[in-house]
Amino acid sequence: MKSDREKWDRRYSDEISDSLSPDPLLLEFRELFSSGRALDLACGLGSASMFLAGIGYWVDAFDTSEVALRKLMNQLVRKNLSIGVAVVDLDYYPLQRNTYDVVTVFYFFSQRIVASIRAALKPKGILVYSTFNYLHLSDRPDFCRDYLVPPGGIGRFFPDLHVVADRESSEENPAISQFIGINLAI
Numbered sequence: 001m002k003s004d005r006e007k008w009d010r011r012y013s014d015e016i017s018d019s020l021s022p023d024p025l026l027l028e029f030r031e032l033f034s035s036g037r038a039l040d041l042a043c044g045l046g047s048a049s050m051f052l053a054g055i056g057y058w059v060d061a062f063d064t065s066e067v068a069l070r071k072l073m074n075q076l077v078r079k080n081l082s083i084g085v086a087v088v089d090l091d092y093y094p095l096q097r098n099t100y101d102v103v104t105v106f107y108f109f110s111q112r113i114v115a116s117i118r119a120a121l122k123p124k125g126i127l128v129y130s131t132f133n134y135l136h137l138s139d140r141p142d143f144c145r146d147y148l149v150p151p152g153g154i155g156r157f158f159p160d161l162h163v164v165a166d167r168e169s170s171e172e173n174p175a176i177s178q179f180i181g182i183n184l185a186i
């Protein structure tokens with residue numbers, strides 16, 4: 001949606017200080033990752049993309065904010081990393097099926113794209129997902145419910161993935177749900 005894109009472009013133009021360090025979930029499960037193709041959805045400034053590129057993945061990084069992606073590209077030059085970035089509205093963009101060894105999603109949720117995320121995983125592909133759940137409403141009552149994981153956690157949206165971790169609440173923050181699943185289908 002155009003208004004979403006404008007909102008995020010404004011936010012990223014305001015020099016927000018989002019961390020460029022990889023999410024702790026990626027570090028906790030570092031041993032799962034090897035090499036191949038990775039997709040970082042709603043990548044923002046690209047902390048997960050850069051982590052995955054740094055350990056040897058070919059990474060595609062998608063986000064609706066051109067401003068965020070421009071900042072990410074500046075970082076790539078500085079760090080001598082290569083990532084394929086694209087300005088994409090995930091609500092309407094069909095992901096390539098059966099393509100990725102790893103898909104990461106940090107702090108973005110939309111039930112509309114769950115099936116497309118699942119289909120993008122190759123056999124043995126790993127999904128790493130961490131984002132706000134409905135408990136976030138107690139801090140941010142104005143937050144749009146559609147963007148929050150409902151009660152039950154993330155795993156129930158990916159019922160055929162082998163569960164490595166399915167935490168309705170993370171240890172650090174009850175309002176964050178985390179999921180790691182592997183596509184064991186042949």
Ligand SMILES: C[S@@+](CC[C@H](N)C(=O)[O-])C[C@H]1O[C@@H](n2cnc3c(N)ncnc32)[C@H](O)[C@@H]1O
Nearest residue numbers: 008042043044063064065089090091106107108
């Ligand atoms: C909270 S930020 C998270 C950024 C990054 N994943 C991180 O953890 O730092 C949410 C991101 O989702 C992106 N986003 C929001 N709606 C989107 C959509 N419909 N399609 C693609 N990206 C979207 C925003 O531009 C923003 O970068």
